[in-house]
Structures are given as C-alpha cells and as structure tokens.
Amino acid sequence: MTDEKNVSVGIYNDFPGYRLPSEAELDTALRSALVVIDANVLLNLYRYNESTRDDLLEVLRRFGDRLWVPNQVLREFWRNRVNVLASRGAGTDQALAALGKQQRATSDTIQQWAKTIAIEVRDRDGLLERVASLHADLEKEIRAYAPTSPVVVSSAAREPVLGRIEALLEGKAGRAMNEEEWQVAVKEGNDRAKRGEPPGYLDADKENSDLPEGAAGDYLVWRQTVHEATRRDLDVLLITGDEKEDWWWRHRSEFLGPRVELVAELKSHRGRQLYMMRPIDLLKRASALDVTVRKESVDDVERVSREGQQRPEWPAAGVATLLERLENEGWSQAEVIRVAASRGGTIDRETVYQICGFEDDRMLRGFTQPTARITRELQRDGVIADDVEPALTTIYRGGVKAAAFRIPAEMMAILAASPGADSRDDAS
Numbered sequence: 001m002t003d004e005k006n007v008s009v010g011i012y013n014d015f016p017g018y019r020l021p022s023e024a025e026l027d028t029a030l031r032s033a034l035v036v037i038d039a040n041v042l043l044n045l046y047r048y049n050e051s052t053r054d055d056l057l058e059v060l061r062r063f064g065d066r067l068w069v070p071n072q073v074l075r076e077f078w079r080n081r082v083n084v085l086a087s088r089g090a091g092t093d094q095a096l097a098a099l100g101k102q103q104r105a106t107s108d109t110i111q112q113w114a115k116t117i118a119i120e121v122r123d124r125d126g127l128l129e130r131v132a133s134l135h136a137d138l139e140k141e142i143r144a145y146a147p148t149s150p151v152v153v154s155s156a157a158r159e160p161v162l163g164r165i166e167a168l169l170e171g172k173a174g175r176a177m178n179e180e181e182w183q184v185a186v187k188e189g190n191d192r193a194k195r196g197e198p199p200g201y202l203d204a205d206k207e208n209s210d211l212p213e214g215a216a217g218d219y220l221v222w223r224q225t226v227h228e229a230t231r232r233d234l235d236v237l238l239i240t241g242d243e244k245e246d247w248w249w250r251h252r253s254e255f256l257g258p259r260v261e262l263v264a265e266l267k268s269h270r271g272r273q274l275y276m277m278r279p280i281d282l283l284k285r286a287s288a289l290d291v292t293v294r295k296e297s298v299d300d301v302e303r304v305s306r307e308g309q310q311r312p313e314w315p316a317a318g319v320a321t322l323l324e325r326l327e328n329e330g331w332s333q334a335e336v337i338r339v340a341a342s343r344g345g346t347i348d349r350e351t352v353y354q355i356c357g358f359e360d361d362r363m364l365r366g367f368t369q370p371t372a373r374i375t376r377e378l379q380r381d382g383v384i385a386d387d388v389e390p391a392l393t394t395i396y397r398g399g400v401k402a403a404a405f406r407i408p409a410e411m412m413a414i415l416a417a418s419p420g421a422d423s424r425d426d427a428s
Helices: 023-032 039-046 050-061 071-117 120-145 160-169 179-195 200-207 215-230 260-267 279-284 295-309 316-330 333-344 349-356 369-380 407-416 420-425
Strands: 034-037 236-239 247-252 255-256 272-279 347-348 393-395 404-406
Touching: 023 272, 023 347, 034 215, 039 071, 039 160, 039 247, 050 160, 050 279, 050 295, 071 215, 071 369, 179 200, 179 215, 200 215, 200 393, 200 404, 215 236, 255 260, 255 272, 260 272, 272 279, 279 295, 316 333, 316 369, 316 407, 333 347, 333 349, 333 369, 333 404, 333 407, 347 349
Parallel strands: 034 236, 236 272
Antiparallel strands: 247 255, 347 404, 393 404
16 A cells, blocks of 8 residues: 655646746636735726726626635725715816916916016006916816716716726625634734745735734635635635735735745645735736726726835925824824834834833734824825825734834934934934
8 A cells, every 4th residue: 555655746747836836827817717806906997087987897897706805905996986986176276276376386486577667557467367267278178087976976976987997897806704703813913924924925014003903804805715716616806905024925025925824824725826906917818708908007007006116205294293293182103103214214122111101011902003093184185195104003012012112214314403403312
C-alpha cells in the first residue's frame, strides 16, 4: 500500500498562490466565476464620466446572476456615498470661486488701465462686459458638468447613478450576518490585522476608530465572499480598485495577482481558485464577454485610479479648523497632535497619558474617534479632501496595545512652522 505522505507532487501543489493564471484562464474566469465587486468600484461610478460609466455598467451587467456584492461592501458604499458626492461638488465650488477671483482681478486691472490712459467710459464698459460674458459662459459650462448635489441624493429618480446601481444589483447582494456571527467576525478581522494577515492589515489603525467593525472591514468582505463562493461551489473573481499590498501580490508597480495567502485560503475551501482584477483590467478584457469598450473609457478609469493613489494632503486651514474644534469640544487630542508635530510626527503612549491625565489602567480604545469624526465633518463641508491621511494613526509594535500615534507628514510641517512650535516639546 502506497504511503500518501511520501508521494511526490508538483511545484504548485503546496504553493498555489504563486501560480499565475494564463490569459485563457482569466477569460474563463470572466465567463464562469462568481464575480464580486468592491465598494470602491461602486463609488468610482460617480467619479467616471458618463460614457465610461456606461461601458463599465454594461460589462458588469453581462455577468448576470454571477455578479454578487457582500453585505459589507454595501455598508461601505452607503457610508461613503454622500461624501464622494460632496467632495465632487466641492471641486466645482472651488473652480467657480477661483474663476470669480480671476474675473474680479481682470476687471480691476481693466478699470485701472482705463483710468491711466483716460479711455472712454463706453469703451471701458464694453471690455468689462466681454470679461463678464466670458466668465458667465465658463461658469455655465462648468455647472453643466457638475455632479449631483448631496441635497438630492436620497432620490434615485433624481440621482440616475444610484438608480442604475440599484437595477444592476437587484437580488445580487448578500444578507447581513446575525449579531453573534458579526461580533465573532469583527474580532477575527481585527486580530488578523494586528497579526499582519491579509486582507486589510494596512487598516490596523482603524481598530480604535468609530467604525463599528474597526479594522475588520476588508476581512468582512473576504469572509462573506468565501462563504458565498463555497455555497455556490464557484471560483472567485474579485473586482477591486484597492491597490494596496494587503490584497495584492505586487512587485514594485506591477500587479502579479492576489496575495498568495488569500489564494491558499480559498483553495482550502473545496479547492476553488481566486482571481483578482482592477476595473481597468476588466475593461481591457471586456471582449471575452462580447462587450466593446471605448479606449476613452479605459483612459478615464486609469485617470481615476491614478488620482486615487495620489493621496491629497491636509491644507493649513484644515489643520487649524481640526485643532480649533477639538479644543472647543474639550479634547486633549489637539495638544497630542501639536506635541507629535514637535517630535518628528510621532508621539509615544506614555506622553499621551501625561498630556491627557489618564490613569495607568485607562485603555486607549477609541482615542482616535474625535479626530476621525471631525475629519469626516470637514470632508463633508469641503474643507479637506476625502482621502486625506487620518489625523491620528495608531502604531502597534507587537501585542494589542497602542504603542504610539502618528500624524501626517504635511500636518507636522504645518504645525512645526507655526508660532510657538519650538517651545511645544519643552512645555509638554
């Protein structure tokens, strides 16, 4: 009788994640796998132009009943949708404000020039009218491209993108976990993040945020996906705009495939295979589904992806408003941020306790919640961009306790240049 333990195997049997799928296998996955879309795919529909949105929605529609969204994806979509709309509206407001400033400056220049050379009033007024007419035309064009206002986002009839998402996903969304299963999954997700296990370990700083799932968001998407794939006995094709290394196996800027750990984990469930694509990959392979996609749509998706990887910075006005609101509400986090800025951007646990006057047995769970909440308020008001780095990021150095907190580099530079910054460290 053959001893199975001594039977030789191939190079991929115990290392399935290192096997890169062929072009034919990827096309087969498009035609047969369970296709799961991430929240960023849905949210980016608001960032694409109309023709790109049409092309991507047509590709997604071709998947039919194989298209599926985890409940956690919908949770994140609803949580972030209004902010996405508001940030796009804020961009329009900023453009119009800049144009208005330029119009006033141009008009003032013309009037000053007219006085200098004593030009006739009617000629001066004619030039001013031309300036006003040009800016009125520009404003009209810009407003025509402006996104839907958040004031009307509750109405699908008045917000066509939402109506199309609703039609696409009817009957294709996973149900919520029961409370007991949810708590178990959230704990496991946060524990995995602290251990550096994919997916989502790069979000470990969110554990003490005011999000109900903490750092477990990506894990919940993954867990629900694995459950659905196992139930249907299908391979998985995950479409995501998340390009971080806690989802992808990457070499420098190249995306080789899913994290090898995730491939192995799904393989352990009835031997199924995991594939991953970004939206741009999906559009480039649309011919496998007999869909013709415009080149301009591929370029537009690439633009949004590129913008998404270039994280916006905190402006000085945003930092000042954050600190002012923290102080007005009586939070010591304002002083913590200032001291962190004077110490190179990081502040240790012991100093936080000293500044805040905490007892030794006081936990730091939830410490970043006030800054996270005010940050969301500033994003909603258009003071700062949606994707700025958190004002306070928790640093773990082994174990489950916060060892330190980090502030964004640009916030450190802004505060270091402010009056009184040199004496901040000594005062603390």
